[in-house]
Amino acid sequence: MDWLYGRQVVRLAFADGAKRRPRRLVATPEGAAWLSGRGVAADRGPEVERVDPHELQGLTGSREHQGVACLVGDYPYVAPAALLACDLLVVLDEVTDPRNLGAIARSALAAGAGGLALPRHRSAAVTPAAVKASAGAAEHLDIAHVTNVAGFLGECRRAGHWVYGAAGDAGRPYDDLDLCGKVALVFGAEGRGLRPLVRRACDELAAIPMQGPVDSLNVSVAAALFLYEVRRQGRALTAARPPGREPGLRGGA
Numbered sequence: 001m002d003w004l005y006g007r008q009v010v011r012l013a014f015a016d017g018a019k020r021r022p023r024r025l026v027a028t029p030e031g032a033a034w035l036s037g038r039g040v041a042a043d044r045g046p047e048v049e050r051v052d053p054h055e056l057q058g059l060t061g062s063r064e065h066q067g068v069a070c071l072v073g074d075y076p077y078v079a080p081a082a083l084l085a086c087d088l089l090v091v092l093d094e095v096t097d098p099r100n101l102g103a104i105a106r107s108a109l110a111a112g113a114g115g116l117a118l119p120r121h122r123s124a125a126v127t128p129a130a131v132k133a134s135a136g137a138a139e140h141l142d143i144a145h146v147t148n149v150a151g152f153l154g155e156c157r158r159a160g161h162w163v164y165g166a167a168g169d170a171g172r173p174y175d176d177l178d179l180c181g182k183v184a185l186v187f188g189a190e191g192r193g194l195r196p197l198v199r200r201a202c203d204e205l206a207a208i209p210m211q212g213p214v215d216s217l218n219v220s221v222a223a224a225l226f227l228y229e230v231r232r233q234g235r236a237l238t239a240a241r242p243p244g245r246e247p248g249l250r251g252g253a
Contacts, residue, residue: 002128005065012136014041020072026051031067075126080144084159086114087182093149093198094189098124102133103220111227115142153201156184165194165202174206179230187223
């Protein structure tokens with residue numbers, strides 16, 4: 001069971017399509033007024049239980065509750081195979097900061113990605129802190145645990161995805177990639193980047209050009225740039241395509 005907290009998080013927890021049904025809803029007087037003013041949980045959830053801010057902090061373990069929280073069951077990870085039908089996937093390789101996971105989930109959902117894959121071990125999980133960092137987006141995105149990231153990328157390739165990894169030492173800029181069709185984007189751990197086996201499992205690596213003394217970006221920022229480049233190319237798509245790059249098909253694979 002998890003206490004999800006924050007106004008936008010709770011709002012999305014009660015929105016259509018949320019993965020977990022709230023079982024309890026608690027709020028400070030100010031938070032209850034905010035919920036009532038926006039119709040959150042009206043006629044479709046538990047009644048608001050009034051608590052003081054100190055009690056709410058004790059329930060959530062955070063001062064960032066914004067006066068509202070709801071109790072939900074454990075996060076329902078999907079099977080990895082369920083992600084293979086998606087046109088756009090995000091795969092994380094040992095990203096351990098839940099705030100980065102949450103920010104990436106938010107960008108992925110906003111950019112139209114169908115799902116996100118995480119290693120089962122040595123990775124951030126979908127915790128309340130990650131959901132808060134996602135502003136509730138994690139409650140509306142299919143997320144899977146995978147045992148072996150490189151192996152899962154092989155499954156993505158067999159399912160028709162082109163697999164692109166973000167790497168600061170790559171010679172090709174990210175906005176030079178052909179990101180039309182089925183695509184899986186791979187992002188590595190903070191600081192270390194992609195592991196060697198994961199790098200080799202990618203079709204190609206690409207970098208974000210840097211200027212001045214800056215040599216890297218936070219992984220969540222990098223993910224947002226790649227994701228919105230996919231969206232930009234999709235909106236600019238014309239009928240002309242390079243040979244072997246029909247939508248959803250891998251040329252020669």
